[in-house]
Amino acid sequence: MMRRQRRSAEETREAILETAERLFRARGYSAVSIADIAAELDMSPANVFKHFKSKLTLGRATAYRHGRRLAERCSIDDSSAPPDEKLILFLSRLAREHMRDKAENQYLFEMIPLVLEDPAKGGRIYRRLVEETLTGLIAEGMEMGIYRAGDAALDAALIVDMMASVLHPKMMGCADPATLSDKTQLILELIDGGLKYRVAK
Amino acid sequence: MMRRQRRSAEETREAILETAERLFRARGYSAVSIADIAAELDMSPANVFKHFKSKLTLGRATAYRHGRRLAERCSIDDSSAPPDEKLILFLSRLAREHMRDKAENQYLFEMIPLVLEDPAKGGRIYRRLVEETLTGLIAEGMEMGIYRAGDAALDAALIVDMMASVLHPKMMGCADPATLSDKTQLILELIDGGLKYRVAK
Numbered sequence: 001m002m003r004r005q006r007r008s009a010e011e012t013r014e015a016i017l018e019t020a021e022r023l024f025r026a027r028g029y030s031a032v033s034i035a036d037i038a039a040e041l042d043m044s045p046a047n048v049f050k051h052f053k054s055k056l057t058l059g060r061a062t063a064y065r066h067g068r069r070l071a072e073r074c075s076i077d078d079s080s081a082p083p084d085e086k087l088i089l090f091l092s093r094l095a096r097e098h099m100r101d102k103a104e105n106q107y108l109f110e111m112i113p114l115v116l117e118d119p120a121k122g123g124r125i126y127r128r129l130v131e132e133t134l135t136g137l138i139a140e141g142m143e144m145g146i147y148r149a150g151d152a153a154l155d156a157a158l159i160v161d162m163m164a165s166v167l168h169p170k171m172m173g174c175a176d177p178a179t180l181s182d183k184t185q186l187i188l189e190l191i192d193g194g195l196k197y198r199v200a201k
Numbered sequence: 202m203m204r205r206q207r208r209s210a211e212e213t214r215e216a217i218l219e220t221a222e223r224l225f226r227a228r229g230y231s232a233v234s235i236a237d238i239a240a241e242l243d244m245s246p247a248n249v250f251k252h253f254k255s256k257l258t259l260g261r262a263t264a265y266r267h268g269r270r271l272a273e274r275c276s277i278d279d280s281s282a283p284p285d286e287k288l289i290l291f292l293s294r295l296a297r298e299h300m301r302d303k304a305e306n307q308y309l310f311e312m313i314p315l316v317l318e319d320p321a322k323g324g325r326i327y328r329r330l331v332e333e334t335l336t337g338l339i340a341e342g343m344e345m346g347i348y349r350a351g352d353a354a355l356d357a358a359l360i361v362d363m364m365a366s367v368l369h370p371k372m373m374g375c376a377d378p379a380t381l382s383d384k385t386q387l388i389l390e391l392i393d394g395g396l397k398y399r400v401a402k
Contacts, residue, residue, distance in 0.1 A: 162363040191395060193399030199394065
């Protein structure tokens with residue numbers, strides 16, 4: 001009988017991260033110890049410490065991992081749909097995912113200021129990614145004559161600000177998902193009409 | 202020679218309020234005492250206390266007075282301009298006045314949570330006034346066929362949210378007046394185009 005192969009260091013690291021994130025998400029960063037994580041994995045705490053030298057290091061790695069997942073949202077599917085449709089789809093999806101974050105990932109977001117030295121930096125990087133995706137779509141729409149000519153990057157930044165009430169966790173308030181979704185739809189109709197037909201003063 | 206008439210109670214009250222506001226505005230509520238206000242007016246503190254039974258009462262009266270001035274901004278001039286022009290004028294003026302508040306009246310706004318029992322209430326009343334003015338203009342524009350048909354009150358609420366980055370003191374950040382003014386202009390062009398040409402999905 002073959003002996004069960006030991007997990008590679010990379011696999012162990014991944015398993016620790018997976019478990020840490022699950023526990024942080026369920027109970028909050030402060031309420032979870034390295035011992036809790038080790039127990040879930042049938043490991044000794046010493047073994048966890050071999051991979052992450054402190055709970056802070058592990059918290060940071062979890063935050064970065066979450067950040068990479070957020071960044072993936074900023075990719076747009078490579079369909080042949082026109083840019084104005086892609087823009088609406090992209091922003092509706094983003095608003096939906098922010099609502100889900102607020103409902104499900106509250107503990108992960110509360111962890112950020114506890115583990116990162118510059119907590120606002122992640123937010124700035126994320127915002128820049130969203131703006132870059134938007135800028136690309138707006139520029140394409142302008143080239144195709146779907147949108148009025150203008151400064152695509154400036155419009156992208158404005159649009160992110162104009163959607164703060166459905167994208168920014170602190171501005172979304174306690175509205176329920178159905179209300180926020182209707183609101184997003186109406187805001188996007190106004191923005192779409194604006195990009196297509198505004199008259200520059 | 203006629204003896205100089207004594208000020209009426211109403212006039213004294215008004216003079217105290219005037220002076221209190223000037224001092225609160227210059228030094229902040231906490232740094233100003235009833236004695237300071239009395240000294241500025243060549244009065245005894247006891248005389249001030251005859252009109253306002255405590256510094257808190259005087260702070261509240263100053264806050265209400267400021268609130269009434271803010272409310273006056275929500276009136277629109279009775280010109281014969283079409284509603285879409287009035288809407289742009291109203292919102293540009295509002296954004297400009299919010300910028301000035303942030304620059305000049307910081308101490309007055311910081312006083313609100315110190316003197317009012319429900320500090321958020323003033324904000325809600327002010328927001329409602331802004332929304333009512335906007336609703337009136339949008340409804341007029343819809344009736345005249347300048348704007349696409351829709352729910353004017355819902356649009357008004359959306360537009361206030363969409364302008365948070367140039368209206369809300371906490372969202373305006375530290376941008377300089379020229380940048381904020383350009384930004385307001387661009388946001389208003391998008392909103393104007395949206396109201397006129399959006400296509401409801």
